[in-house]
Amino acid sequence: MxxxxxxxxxxxxxxxxxxxxxxxxxxxxxxxxxxxxxxxxxxxxxxxxxxxxxxxxxxxxxxxxxxxxxxxxxxxxxxxxxxxxxxxxxxxxxxxxxxxxxxxxxxxxxxxxxxxxxxxxxxxxxxxxxxxxxxxxxxxxxxxxxxxxxxxxxNFDELLRVIDSLQLTAQKRVATPVNWKPGEQVMVLPNIPEDEASTLFPAGVYTKELPSGKKYLRYTPQP
Missing domain, CATH: 3.40.30.10 (Glutaredoxin)
Structure with missing residues (x-):
């Protein structure tokens, strides 16, 4: 194709x-x-x-x-x-x-x-x-x-937002959540162990408690 x-x-x-x-x-x-x-x-x-x-x-x-x-x-x-x-x-x-x-x-x-x-x-x-x-x-x-x-x-304003996310995540080991805008919290990638995450993100990592008990929703301030 x-x-x-x-x-x-x-x-x-x-x-x-x-x-x-x-x-x-x-x-x-x-x-x-x-x-x-x-x-x-x-x-x-x-x-x-x-x-x-x-x-x-x-x-x-x-x-x-x-x-x-x-x-x-x-x-x-x-x-x-x-x-x-x-x-x-x-x-x-x-x-x-x-x-x-x-x-x-x-x-x-x-x-x-x-x-x-x-x-x-x-x-x-x-x-x-x-x-x-x-x-x-x-x-x-x-x-x-x-x-x-x-x-x-x-929506070309949305394309700017997408490019902001692409450029950030190309440089930092993070992902951007739904409706993210520059300056807002980002997400720690699931494949980063907790001890490494604390070193990578000195501003702190917040984990949201979930019914499953799985700690995969992890946030940190935008690096």
Whole structure:
């Protein structure tokens, strides 16, 4: 099957974009990356999505994350539509768009990465790109993937939260619980013995008592 799994090295593809031709790994350098596709330029939900992504671009930069979008439209269409997105954000059309957009008009990359939505067809009867999200680490391996249908817009604020968790847990031996936000308590991994946990987390480890008597719900302040 086409597509890529968590932990796989992300393909080092070449593509035409709004900033010229790129080789993906060179584009990322030693940064994290987020590649996200949308069904079509000049459509309502996509405009709101990329508008929000553009608004949050400085937040992604703070986290050393390079953003890049993709659809099956041409570079020319991307440039024209970018002006509409800027206007949606109440910015001047001549402003610089904060991240590049890939032109996959032959659908070659979309097929390779499993990004097509078989239930959403264009005027030519061909499938459009779904709303995919891929987060790639500095090691070029895929750390997260989310796939939305064309009818459901994404939450880019949530993607920032997810990246905060990915970056924290890549550096520290912790996990983040449901609805976690930066600065809140994190969870001690089950495979860390109690004596090691007390050394690793000098701020203290709190264990919640459970009917089973098993001590697996362990919390500690964010390291």
């Amino acid at each position: 086409p597509g890529i799994l968590l932990g796989d090295v992300f393909p080092n593809f070449e593509a035409e974009t709004t900033i010229g031709k790129i080789k993906f790994h060179d584009f990322l350098g030693d940064s994290w990356g987020i590649l996200f596709s949308h069904p079509r330029d000049y459509t309502p939900v996509c405009t709101t999505e990329l508008g929000r992504a553009a608004k949050l671009s400085d937040e992604f930069k703070k986290r050393n994350v390079k953003m890049i979008a993709l659809s099956i439209d041409s570079v020319e269409d991307h440039h024209g539509w970018s002006k509409d997105i800027l206007a949606y954000n109440n910015e001047k059309p001549e402003s610089t768009f904060p991240f590049p957009i890939i032109a996959d008009d032959k659908r070659e990359l979309s097929v390779k990465l499993g990004m097509l939505d078989p239930d959403e067809l264009g005027k030519d009867g061909m499938p459009l790109t779904a709303r995919c999200v891929f987060v790639i680490g500095p090691d070029k391996k895929m750390k997260l993937s989310i796939l939305y249908p064309a009818t459901t817009g994404r």
